[in-house]
Amino acid sequence: MKKTALFLLGLAFSFSGFGQGNNYTQNYKKFDNLALTPPMGWNSWNKFACNVDEKLIKEVADALVSSGMKDAGYTYINLDDCWHGERDAQGFIQPDAKRFPSGMKALADYVHSKGLKLGIYSDAGSQTCGGKPGSRGYEFQDAQQYASWGIDYLKYDWCNTEGLKAEGAYKTITAALRKAGRPMVLSICEWGNDKPWTWGQSVGHLWRTTGDIYNCFDCIEDHGTWKSWGVMQIVDKQEGLRQYAGPGHWNDPDMLEVGNGMPANEDRAHFTLWSMLAAPLITGNDLRKMSKETTDILTNREVLAVNQDKLGVQGFKYASKDSLETWLKPLEGGKWAVTFLNRSRRPQPVRFDWKTTPITDDLSKQELNAAKTTYKVRNLWMKKDVGTTKKAFATTVPAHDVVLLMLTQ
Structure with missing residues (x-):
């Protein structure tokens, strides 16, 4: 009787070990604090x-x-x-x-x-x-x-x-x-x-x-x-x-x-x-x-x-018309990146009136509203300032090319 009791007690401890976690339990979580910006x-x-x-x-x-x-x-x-x-x-x-x-x-x-x-x-x-x-x-x-x-x-x-x-x-x-x-x-x-x-x-x-x-x-x-x-x-x-x-x-x-x-x-x-x-x-x-x-x-x-912006928000396609797409990406500190992509094989004109086009990104809760805030506009491939959002932006995007702008307050 005593041996049976000891056996059952040992069995109980054994099963409780499996239930509570032991050396066989695996950690399926990746290493933290890596790739905090895209690798x-x-x-x-x-x-x-x-x-x-x-x-x-x-x-x-x-x-x-x-x-x-x-x-x-x-x-x-x-x-x-x-x-x-x-x-x-x-x-x-x-x-x-x-x-x-x-x-x-x-x-x-x-x-x-x-x-x-x-x-x-x-x-x-x-x-x-x-x-x-x-x-x-x-x-x-x-x-x-x-x-x-x-x-x-x-x-x-x-x-x-x-x-x-x-x-x-x-x-x-x-x-x-x-x-x-x-x-x-x-x-x-x-x-x-x-x-x-x-x-x-x-x-x-x-x-x-x-x-x-x-x-x-x-x-x-x-x-x-x-x-x-x-x-x-x-x-x-x-x-x-x-x-x-x-x-x-x-x-x-x-x-x-x-x-x-x-x-x-x-x-x-x-x-x-x-x-x-x-x-x-x-x-x-x-x-x-x-x-x-x-x-x-x-x-x-x-x-x-x-x-590499630390906010880490992926951009999105805002508009598309005649093979010309407008992409936006909210950035840290209230900045925005704006890309005009020309998917066609011929140059495409673009005109974007900042003041009449308020944009809110539901994911990041960031707002681009040039009617309330004036942004400086910089062309990142030309590495050149190109005015502010007080004036509509107009240019021609070459075939299979982009214009990339940074808007800062």
Whole structure:
């Protein structure tokens, strides 16, 4: 009788342990105080795809510094797919020894020595999109390995994920990163299929809202079973998502194609819209061979300030007529960014009477009312003051281009 009582007492304590939480309980919350403004950096995929090695990454890190991009705020050097070698006997992932002979820790040390941070790539499935070893079943080992290497950012893709549910899979890698103990930005890259904006805020720091971007201003590339999207197509897919974005949790319309072949006017429009959308600014071009035009676009401090505004409010399309769109973004301190986007192939005149067009943003509760307040108006691409809101603004927007204004009180 005594033994039975002791057994039942022990069983009760055992079950109460499960109910109250113990060593098996996971922390599915991302690291706080990261990506409080949209992350800025570079990623290897758009330009180099699987053709990556440590020499390239070191040279790009050098170029990020020498080009002035680091001083402008770009921080992350993100290594995308195909860096992987095999797993060792214990299951720990290793880098490709031919491409990364010095090892990933040495590469991270080099990037850190430049005052930059290193990002890496994996996949929630059994294989990455490039056919390399994925993290499925190895999440905690991979997180430990990344932490031991000194990784600062993880892009986590969604190929070969047979039977997995996105929210659960991303919570697993978040728990693994927390267990490993090194704070990392988590980029949720499941292409918006499972509406990550509805569950990703506590799990990751940014989430893709669409499929992959394509280096084209206004077109679709059809791969048969999936599509890549031009800049305008991706912009249209952001409709209705702005309420989910804010400091530490951003809608991600994919990486930038600036400098990858579009003309300067289209690059400028692309960069402006990503800035208005409070999108992560992850460039995807060859930083070692940038033209002056590309460098000037990527390092325009006044445009970057629109993207990096600490209020963290995503902009919105206010009006559209004859392929001319008006976009607004409320900023800290009662300022506003205003973009006129010309989607057509011919120049378009624009006239905007500030005094007769009061605007209230229901999300931020910010008001733009030039009948009550006079704002100074500055053209951010011309880097030139262009009057005040006492007078209507009139100009011509070139084809596939923008005019970006800053209004300050």
